[in-house]
Amino acid sequence: VSELGVTWVDVPAGSQFPMQNLPYGVFTRDGSEPRIGTRIGDRVLDLTAAERTGLLDAGGTLQAAVLNDFMALGRPQWTALRQRLTALLTDGHHRADVEPLLTPADAVSMRLPVAVADYADFYSSRNHAENIGRILRPEADPVRPNWTWLPVGYHGRAGTVVVSGTPIVRPCGQRRAGPDAAPTYGPCLRLDIEAEVGFLLGVPSRLGERVSTAEFADRVFGVVLVNDWSARDIQSWESQPLGPFLAKSFATSISPWVVPLDALAAARVDGPAQDPEVLPYLRRHQPWGLDLAMEVAINGSVVSRPRFAGMYWTPDQQLAHLTVNGASTRTGDLYASGTVSGPEKEQRGCLIELTWDGSEPVTLADGSTRTFLEDGDTVTITATAPGPDGVPIGFGEVTGKVEPASG
């Protein structure tokens, strides 16, 4: 049995979920208790049942409503389960046992895959930082002095990380009509997205322990897509001097399928050269740039195609920075890349950049235009990457529909 083997499952050509992907998620069917599953083609394999029936063994960690217990086991066990899944899905001798545990993907509801511990968000696209700087502070250097020295980031609200598909109610809050106006209370008028990539920590670290860039693959379990919904008008009023707060905390959506690092071996690329030379604790030891081709669509119209490979700060550097002060990490910690924006206009990962602060609306397929999001809009972020054996893999999607503000 090898990863090059062919699965006996009928996987549609071009599926985002070939045997080379095997992401992990949590699903329910017909009101069942949540179960852990993997995705193969258009099917979901019930791993909770597979462990219960003895087809595989992850120490009982698959008898849970979230991936955390399994994520805490560490890379040898992650790799072992992936190898076992590959065997089960390629060796025809297992078919009779495994096939009854497959469910059509369109018959299940996906849940938040992880109990999120702490959520941190970075700001690691140079193009994004430059664009935001030019828009908000046209009189100053677009990128602040600290930006090239450290991956700037902040903590977000872990309790409002939601799974793809969760409706996004337009937030209310304080915003101003202009720089000299008094604030008023009401629905956000500049609701935006941020297309990001998120990293889920499996193996925790103790208080006082620093996690080096070399430990990235031993700590990080897998990768999801993130939409860091952002209320730009609330943000611009509230953020000085302590950063974004309510402008982000109303919802952060993640894709339901956690793509394991092992599935991304062929997507790894060197991060961009960094000047000035980074301080020693931020030096890269292995290439952890990832060649993800992302798409952002509003109501089905693609408005942007960001490339993750160009991110200035790579996720190994972000993890080393997050812990350099001795901060502990927990299983289920999520950290996101920040908006993924490339050098081209059509590669910008949020509307404030795409529309240049609302001055250059984008046009959708139905002829309508957008500066920021309208009620009823559905935003969907997808990504694909080179996969093992030359077979591309996908991340599924993170999607959300904007609902009107509640009264």
Next chain:
Amino acid sequence: VSELGVTWVDVPAGSQFPMQNLPYGVFTRDGSEPRIGTRIGDRVLDLTAAERTGLLDAGGTLQAAVLNDFMALGRPQWTALRQRLTALLTDGHHRADVEPLLTPADAVSMRLPVAVADYADFYSSRNHAENIGRILRPEADPVRPNWTWLPVGYHGRAGTVVVSGTPIVRPCGQRRAGPDAAPTYGPCLRLDIEAEVGFLLGVPSRLGERVSTAEFADRVFGVVLVNDWSARDIQSWESQPLGPFLAKSFATSISPWVVPLDALAAARVDGPAQDPEVLPYLRRHQPWGLDLAMEVAINGSVVSRPRFAGMYWTPDQQLAHLTVNGASTRTGDLYASGTVSGPEKEQRGCLIELTWDGSEPVTLADGSTRTFLEDGDTVTITATAPGPDGVPIGFGEVTGKVEPASG
């Protein structure tokens, strides 16, 4: 049986923990499993055992290593258990059953009382905000335009909230020798404290739900003291534009005994008048200022005596603001007041204010001086408040000793 009754427990005169306090905490003794307890005088009453033996009934929520399950029950159950504890400790008929469950407080180790869900920190002392503004931005208005309109805040790292007594290892990170210098990596050179008061949420709220100021007492279970340790040199370099991150995330200490709101009825005072008039969602419905007299000591020398009563934004307003965008809350959410500083120099709640950015050192009892903290320093924050029946109550302490940076 009434709260005016006299307890049969021998409580030393002037104890911070008279029968009128009855805070909740989690302790271990002789390596035992964690148990929930209350404090009376110099004793800890084992509530886990008391529930197991049928002396009281909190639905099994006291059979846990943290207070969260009990905190989730809601105010009627909180009040009922407090009344039952009062009965057990005042009615001599219960003495024979209860006395065996008392343990000397100095024989137990206190644990983190709560599994902290999300941690948010505000910035609600006007004197603190003005002082920081004058120190860091002497050319500008000390208080930014948004400050009088909303309680400015940010999210911190929940996973590094630690219980009083946890050693505080000096964090390392990036800092600069001056505004034009390149950053270097090394131990924080300006390690500071922030004396704060924290609020622990019991009853959660759903995504999309706003919690009004009038709901404060139905949601908030109790109050702790907080030391928001701060690395000022790391903070000043990293914080633009997204706020403090590693400068705060290495440790946030809280006191082990959670003082229930019911114990603070006599401490309630009106918050200060607010000008401009606040927006409707921030209007106060009841007085939730709290007349806490705090003390900050370094190595036993009191360096500050902040008063919590003067805080511009009160905790009911902070909770309403935190949720006005529809952000959900969870049992175990902690939100802190921000540094408590009063108008007088000796009422400032952090060293950067007390020493005016290091230019006016404070002198300790041993004749030594401090600008910021040195290795080996122990910082202890205490507080007392008017209690029921005219009997003052205390919060115990939140303390931590600074250990040298690890290599």
